[in-house]
Amino acid sequence: MKINFWLLLLLSLLNTNLLAQVDDSLFTRLQAISNNGVDFFNVDGIEITSQNMPGEFSKKNILKKYKRYNIKESDLVVSDSILGGQNYVVSKSEEIITGTVQYTSYYFIENNTGGITAITFGGFHPGDKDFERNLTQLILNKKIPSSLFHRIEIDSINFAGRMIKLGGSCHWMGINNVQCPYNGQMNWSVHKTLVGASAGITDQYNLIKSKKVGKILSEDTVDILFEGKPAKAIKAVYDIKGVKSLLVGMSGAKTLTVYFVAAPATLYYVSCVMSFWDNDLIGKDGLPALLQEVMQLNVPKS
Numbered sequence: 001m002k003i004n005f006w007l008l009l010l011l012s013l014l015n016t017n018l019l020a021q022v023d024d025s026l027f028t029r030l031q032a033i034s035n036n037g038v039d040f041f042n043v044d045g046i047e048i049t050s051q052n053m054p055g056e057f058s059k060k061n062i063l064k065k066y067k068r069y070n071i072k073e074s075d076l077v078v079s080d081s082i083l084g085g086q087n088y089v090v091s092k093s094e095e096i097i098t099g100t101v102q103y104t105s106y107y108f109i110e111n112n113t114g115g116i117t118a119i120t121f122g123g124f125h126p127g128d129k130d131f132e133r134n135l136t137q138l139i140l141n142k143k144i145p146s147s148l149f150h151r152i153e154i155d156s157i158n159f160a161g162r163m164i165k166l167g168g169s170c171h172w173m174g175i176n177n178v179q180c181p182y183n184g185q186m187n188w189s190v191h192k193t194l195v196g197a198s199a200g201i202t203d204q205y206n207l208i209k210s211k212k213v214g215k216i217l218s219e220d221t222v223d224i225l226f227e228g229k230p231a232k233a234i235k236a237v238y239d240i241k242g243v244k245s246l247l248v249g250m251s252g253a254k255t256l257t258v259y260f261v262a263a264p265a266t267l268y269y270v271s272c273v274m275s276f277w278d279n280d281l282i283g284k285d286g287l288p289a290l291l292q293e294v295m296q297l298n299v300p301k302s
Contacts, residue, residue, distance in 0.1 A: 025192075026043065026134075026135070027144075027145060027148060028161065028190075028267050028268070029043045029044065029190040029191070029192065029267070029268055030042070030043040030144070030148055030190075031043070031148060031150065031158065031175060031176050031190070032144065032148045032149045032150065032175070033149060033150050033152065033172060033175050034149055035152060037051060037052070038050070038051045039051070039139070039144075039149075040174070040175040041135075041144075041175065042175040042176045042189055042190075043189070043190065044189065044190070044191050044192060044196055044200075045123055045124070045125075045189045045191060045196065045197075045199070045200035045203070045271060046121055046122065046123040046127075046189075047121075047122045047123065047175065048119065048120065048121050048122075048135065049118075049119070049120045050117065050118070050119045050120075050139050051066075051117070051118050052111060052113075052115055052116070052117050053065040053066070053115055053116045053117075053118070054113075054115045054116075055115060055116060056114070057086050057108075057110035057114070057115075057116050059073050059076050059088075061116060062076065062088070062108050062116060062118075063076075065116065066108070066116075066118050069106060069118070069120070071090060071106060075088075075090045075092075076088040076090065076108070078090070080107075080133065082133060083107075083109060083133060083136065083137065085109065085110050086109070086110040087107065087108060087109040087110065088106075088107075088108045089105065089106070089107055089108075090105070090106040090108075091103070091104070091105050091106075091127070092104050092105075092106075093126075096207075096210075097206065097207070097210035099206070100124060100203065100206050100207065100210070101124065102122065102123075102124060103122070103123055103124070103125065103126050103127055104120060104121065104122045105120065105121040105122075105127045105132055106118065106119075106120050107119040107120070107121075107132070107136050109136070109140060111140060112140075117139075117140060119135075119136050119139055121135075124199075124200075124203040125199070150172070152172065153168070154166055154168070154170045154171060154172065154178065155167070155168060157178060159188065159265070159266075159270075159293075159294065160188065160190045160227075160265035160266055160267050160268065160270045161190075161265065161266035161267030161268075162227070162265070162266040164293050164294075166178070166180060166290070166293075169181060169183075170183075170290070173185065173187070174187065176188050176189060178290070180288075180289065180290045182279075182280045182281045182288070183276075183280060183281055183288045183289040183290045184274065184275065184276040184280060184287070184288035184289065184290035184291045185274070185275050185276070185290065186272060186273065186274040186275070186290060186291065186294070187204075187272070187273050188270050188271065188272040188273070189270070189271050190265070190267065190268050190269070190270055191268060191269045191270070191271060192268055192269070193268075193269060194262065194263075194264070194269045196269065196271075197262040197263070197269035197270060197271040198262040198271070200262065200271030201234075201260050201261065201262040201271040201272075201273070204260060204271065204273050205234060205260050208258065208273070214238035214239045214240035214241075214255075214256065215238065215239040216236060216237070216238060216239075217237045217238065217239050217255065218235075218236070218237045219234065219235070219236045219237075220234075220235050221233070221234055221235075222234075222235045222297070224259070224261070224295050224296060224297055225295060225296040226261050226263045226265075226272075226294060226295045227263070227264070227265050227266065227270075227294060227295075229263065229264060231261060231263040232261075233259045233260060233261045233295070234259070234260040234261075235257065235258070235259055236257070236258045236260070237255055237256070237257050237258075238255060238256045238257075238258070239254070239255055240253060240254065240255060240256050241254050252279060253277035253278050253279045253280075254278055254279075255277070255278040256275060256276075256277055256278075257275060257276055257278070258273060258274070258275040259272075259273070259274045259275070259291070259295070260272075260273055261273075261274070261295070272294065274290075274291045274294070274295065276288045276290075276291060285297055285298070286298075
């Protein structure tokens, strides 16, 4: 009995050490926002949500309280024994455009208050179950540092390890997606590798192109400075006249310019999409203020 006890203790310590190492790496890339009872996370191009609901853990309550996920009772059959307790795990995929598939994992878990926690993972590549399980446990055990959560009211943002002051006029359009009226918009994700960042920007490019935001007037690969270092960006200019969109109609703009970049940053690598309307406040360097915070055009030749 003593041997079993010490063996279990040793395994527990080893697991704790391993988890801590994973956490240290993860927490340098993870960003979060909490809004109206839902926590939103972004890391490695993966969008994650977490929401708690009261009520007994049952298939009936899951279907009732999380209707927006379009989960059927026949989907609730697989459990993850490593998570412990009552839970259901659902994996779905959908080709949203030709060649681009959206993968979503749903975790429904009985939490320690007896209610239901639903955690979702969404991305354009099949989910890593070890990663999903690890982050699910961190969320359930309230181990996500509060320092990773952005305030809803924006004064500054953590852009891949560098704080950027924006003032009070900007607002969140989503996790790691900020818009500053007449000064541009950008969304980004922090990745462990440049390969991951490049894949993320390809997914974003294909998705935006599929939405047919307007007629493409031009598309080029241009030299830029991104976070002070030379990089390449895809620059696309769209003619948005006649596009049926409330946002476009309110802006009065005629063209939309978008830059797609995958490059090193202060921490790890970033996939970043930056855009602005032709009637934004564009500086002499050809960029509005928000984009100027992270990139420069007309890179001087060495």
